[in-house]
Amino acid sequence: MDHDAVARRGFSDPHDAAAGAEPHGLVERFHAVRRQTLALAAPLSAEDAAVQSMPDASPVKWHLAHTTWFFDRFVLQPLAGARSPHPEWDALFNSYYESVGPRHPRPQRGLLTRPSLDEVLGYRAAIDARLGDALARGTFDRDGLRIVELGLQHEQQHQELILTDLKHAFSLNPLLPAYHVHAPPRSLAGPLEWIGFDEAVVEIGAPVWPAHDAFAFDLESPRHRVLTGAFALASRPVTAGEYRQFIADGGYRTHAHWLSEGWAWVQAGQRARPLHWIDDAHHFTLAGAQPIDPDAPVVHLSYYEADAYARWAGARLPTEFEWERAAAGQPVRGNFADAGHLHPRGSDGTGLRQLFGDVWEWTSSAYGAYPGFRPMPGALGEYNGKFMCSQQVLRGGSCATPASHVRATYRNFFPPSAQWQFAGLRLAKDPA
Structure with missing residues (x-):
């Protein structure tokens, strides 16, 4: 070339x-x-x-x-x-x-x-x-x-x-070749905190583009009101070290944690760890085989795995509306592809963080149309609307996403079995 x-x-x-x-x-x-x-x-x-x-x-x-x-x-x-x-x-x-x-x-x-x-x-x-x-x-x-x-x-x-x-x-290459030579740097993750939100009616979604100047895909519109009950959101994504505890506790061997379809998926594939994990200490990255950083967000999870971990942890996945409520007004800054790491990193801070970049965060929301949704006219109307079936919404972008491509209203979507994207999870829970 x-x-x-x-x-x-x-x-x-x-x-x-x-x-x-x-x-x-x-x-x-x-x-x-x-x-x-x-x-x-x-x-x-x-x-x-x-x-x-x-x-x-x-x-x-x-x-x-x-x-x-x-x-x-x-x-x-x-x-x-x-x-x-x-x-x-x-x-x-x-x-x-x-x-x-x-x-x-x-x-x-x-x-x-x-x-x-x-x-x-x-x-x-x-x-x-x-x-x-x-x-x-x-x-x-x-x-x-x-x-x-x-x-x-x-x-x-x-x-x-x-x-x-x-x-x-x-x-899949036995040589485990590297795409780039920069190994993901070690990171630190601060303690997980719970950030509380009161019940509220909130504005969700983006104004219809191009009538409104700011770009948004048709699936992000129109803007509309949603009631979110009181909830708490984890301050950061789940780390690889925390997910390793789920594995050690028999997470992939205990059907009670899994949705029925997810448990069938585990058994059919004889799955025991996230995609790209070579063993419990090493995984494959774009820099080749590397030690797993226990403080970095766990990545390459399917929706089934994210949901099972949340159940094991005594929590749940947030809805996409809860996620957007938390992200609204937050600056779109984070570990995106622009940084060149091409791998998630931990964040040693306090408060709500890492909503953007690092890993796409699975939500419990099925991908569907907002009230009043209208696809784009003509052939471009096939871009998003016809995929509104059997998919889950992910939010926030990842370490492989260009920074200028993401916003709080952005809705990504994949089938629940998809693992090859840079997807992880953030926990949510209801008031005690």
Whole structure:
């Protein structure tokens, strides 16, 4: 892979997202986000970029192409006289947009040895040049600029997926190769405290975008009122050391802690510890095999595991509304991908902390529509709404999430069995 064009690593300032409201700022943001994706791929060989380790993951090469296809198909092709440089690739890199046309089966993306990585990088360069020029010339109306911003938010989601999918693939290699050489630094976790909240009616969600200038996905809207009963929230996420106590106490052998579906999942997979744990003292990270830091948040848990731990601990998972109430007004600062650690860290402090970054936090809330939800018009309406079934909501972002991509209203969602994302948990409980 030619590293000359992608040697610059690092992430844009978290406040750059606000620049997307103005065309000039959007030009800069477009190029910054696109460079970030290339920077993530820079350390990889063509072989690294082509592997698909499971049906839920995708090759890095596919991520590079799909995020480019999004801009090609939804931003450039609607322009008069515009034509894709590779219309024959349309079905290869369409993810799930049924209304756009046929799609290559997701579990078979690793079979796409052609086009080559160099051809995909050439495709990116061509689309970047076309779209960058069109943005600079003021070609797009408000609707066009709105789709560009959506495409950038979409690409930032895929930046995180590049890291999680690659970590899963590397973990299956007996050599346990490192993606980067910076081992996660040891950390400290302060004592767990309980932060109390009284019963209240609270405003949840984001105003509908783009009627409101601040970006939010359609699934975050509309803003509405919710009653939350009195509750207490843990001051920090559960640590690996605390989760190790659950394992030692027979947590994976005691059916009483588990939901029925979760217990069947444990037995079917003969599971005994979180994903990427090699044994009770070591786990696989993006820096290769490393000792488990007992004070860092436990990570790579399924919803089943998070729920079982909470029951074992005499607590529960928070609802997404309780989580958002606690996070509202808090600064969006934390251990994000921008820091370069690419692994959770403990926080030796007091009070409510680590709501953003480190690990996505499972909630007890099923992923569904807010009252008055309206998907985006056209094919882009398939982006979120059609997945509102059999998924759980996660909040807060992770150590693999770009900082400028997250806000208190952000709703992530995955099936309850998903482990390969950087997901952990924070406990909640009801008043005594």
